[in-house]
Amino acid sequence: MCSIQEETSLDLNVKFKPTTKNCVKCKTAKAIILIRHSTYCKKCFQHVFVGKFRKNVEKSRTASSYGSGEKIMVGFSGGPSSRAMLQLINEYNEAIPHKRVYSEIVVCHIDESLLLNQKSTIPLIEQSVRKYNYPFIGLYLQDIYNSDVTKSGFYNSVIEIEIDAKISQQKDPTESPAEKLSNLLNNISNLTVKEDFIWYLKLCYLIDTARKNGCTRLFLGDCSTRLSIKIISLTSKGRGFSLPLETSGETNWFEDVIITRPMKDMLSKEIGIYNQFAGLDDVYVQNVTSMMHAKASIERLTEDFIVGLEKEFPSTVSTIARTGAKLTPSDSIMKENRCVICLMPYQENNKIWQNRIIVMTIPSSQQSNGCNDIQLNCSKNTTSGGCINGCNDTSNDESMVNAEFADSLCYACRVDIRDIKITNKKIILPPYVAEGVEERKKKINRKQMRKHIEEYLLCSEEEL
Template sequence: MSSCGNPNAEADALMTRRPKYDRSKACVKCKSKTGNIVIRHAVYCKDCFFPLISLRFRRTLEPHVNPTLDLHRRKGLKASGNLLIGFSGGLGSTVLLDLVQKTYLAPRERQDGDQNPNGGCPWPKVVVAHIDTSSVLTEVQGESCRIRGVVESYGAVFEYLPLRLEDAFDQKWWRSVGGPDFVHPTGLDIINEDMFLKLLSSNRTSPSSALNAYIASLPTQTAVASGIQALVRVLLLYTAVSTHASHLLLGTSLTSLSISLISSISQGGGYSIKEEAQEEWSDNNEDGTDRTVRLVRPLREVGTKECTLWAWWNDLTVIGKHRYSGGRQDISALTRDFIVGLEKDYPSTVSAIARTCNKLTTKESTNTKCLFCERPVQSGIQEWKHKISIRSYRDLGPDIMSPPHMNLEGGSSGDSRPTHTGPVASNLCYACHTTWTSRSIRGNAASQNDIPIPVWVASRSDHHNDLRNGRKVEENDLQYLIKDFLLDSGS
């Protein structure tokens, strides 16, 4: 029900309900059969539904299969490497797997206007990777076997590759994907807005306990959800490189894309708005060559409703995607509830969000990649944060009048914490820096140290010593770290 006011008190408060479909119940495509599904006010029959979804899938994916965009129409589809599909077992990735199999791996008759006239699969090998998140999500324990079963039900067309979320903290996995060795165990220290990496005395923790310590150190429920999401994404990207994949496909539907766009914007990820829909990610190899992976979301024009119908009519097994949810304290979960709820009253909202964001670009380009999420880092983030919210009187510019109620001249007053911007903060994107430093209203501004870091961060810090903070720890810093435990500030 759409409402502009209180229908009990005002006669004209209710909007007229818009009919579910525009004209008649006949399919808008074949115009003869009675429709079975309404997609954004247009009616389709079951027979016309399958080619419609298949076409949307190919129309989104195929222009990005060949290394350069202008090749695909003239010479057919030929990718420069293998294909990696990220498979969670949820609705989107189940439909994606089915569409890839039906479109490129099953013998079929050619169709008019097919963008792949040579037929066959554009990728020499198709690998399906599943990341087991049972270390942090107890609900998914035991699902890996079922997920393997779904992949193997397609026969030998897919190669199954199981991964674990804790691989992000495992040097063995890092070496297996071709990551450079690193010898110095490194941890992350956070003093409010300041972050620095430092050498740890030992590296005895198992990947699983490192992952749990990492998750436990994230300051908000929102940070936990986005932290897990970032680990999954980067694990898949490095896995794609190690399997010589030129493409990584994810089963993000139109609905999921709109949710992640709004969620990302709400967490300060506006600079990565392009990457939310599609990204070109490069890994700098040890030999100096770049290995590039194109991350494509071929279902980004297919809504959840259409995915559900595809799965239902094709009798697909959907294991069910269990994602982390921090409830009312988690921005991703709040956004999901909001968009799904809004879609009922304003059905075009989901596609409007994706279409609007597709018309946006970033204001400036950059070559710096975020240490944690490996997405572009905008310049001047820390300066911007300092200007719009004063967190210490040491951040005040020379032209600013001192607080009239105190004397800052003698240096006896003011926040004692160090206010320099360390090399870690300047190598983080806005969203990742905020993930680590923004706290909920109930949270304490507690400092944390020795937080385990993902292997790609440790590797970069090992090869770029300037990222590690080798400065002598000042007395003020130490005092700040332990100040919550001091009973008397003079002690």
């Protein structure tokens, strides 16, 4: 309580001194909270807060074909936003006990403690959600390396990238999942890349777990502050093409698992106040850039920038979030053009785009490959490189595999891979990535087969 009043009065003194001290909604009670330019009393604040949540879930419910009785999964990090979200979902679902909106609610947490060599977060998290009596799934991020975290459920090859940038598909090596993950992340010194990898591994794991548990919807707790940071950081990392999918209130990009973000309209400040009123404790989970300087990574820098700007201009977050909401996934998105690492769509021809505006070689110089500073490059002595940066080379098997791999990545993941400096043996990418590469290869093969016999076919591909 006291900390909230402190925060409020602090804000009042800084810039926007409202003329009225009464709640802007009920106009009678004394206001104790300032959100942007409006003051609220406790009751009205809670009412408005819960209302924003309901509006978002109801919108997604009417749009959903499942109607009532849907089985859902709640992605639960333990942070303030997912903590509030779980409470809100519970209240919403229990409002009319005999007519529940969701038939079953599963809470899923992914433990990342391996990254910082800390104690597992699972026991603490399990305890904090126990009172809801929902089935709880606690996963370890390293288990993304299990052969069953794949579409087929038993894919045991992996992608290996060696120190000389040789990429190969290998039968699953004998190291433990924990060894493989720490080896991968230890080889990534660049924190921007590390954060990207951790996030997409987590997302893929969540989607896979939801799918295998028969959940048709995954709730993620991104609040508007978080989303506005994401909008800027995704833009800065070249992920503009997939940005609408990664920040929207709802997306069916993963087909059988719909992602919903019911907290998208709440500021992190509102969530903090709500949690305090409701007596909800969050679990502090450290991540790889916690307590680091602002320039540690793009994500971290963006967070610093947005939070700072929001202090000076209190409508920053909402303006960014509104701008982001006006963007839409492109019509040119193709379901089969899915990046094998982040599973987000990639644009056709983005490699050509890159090669034209970043010239790395002089065509006349025969032996050069111009990518010496970049680890993932093609072998020397070739006329043009088949490296990850897109010099087009198909002159030997090795660069063939490299080129194939590069072709199955989105622009931003290719930038990420470029920034990995392998210093220790090799890195291993999980089976789901290897499965994606092979699936893509098969699809291309089939396309070629089809082309070969095209004139004898009497039906289109869909009819088969």
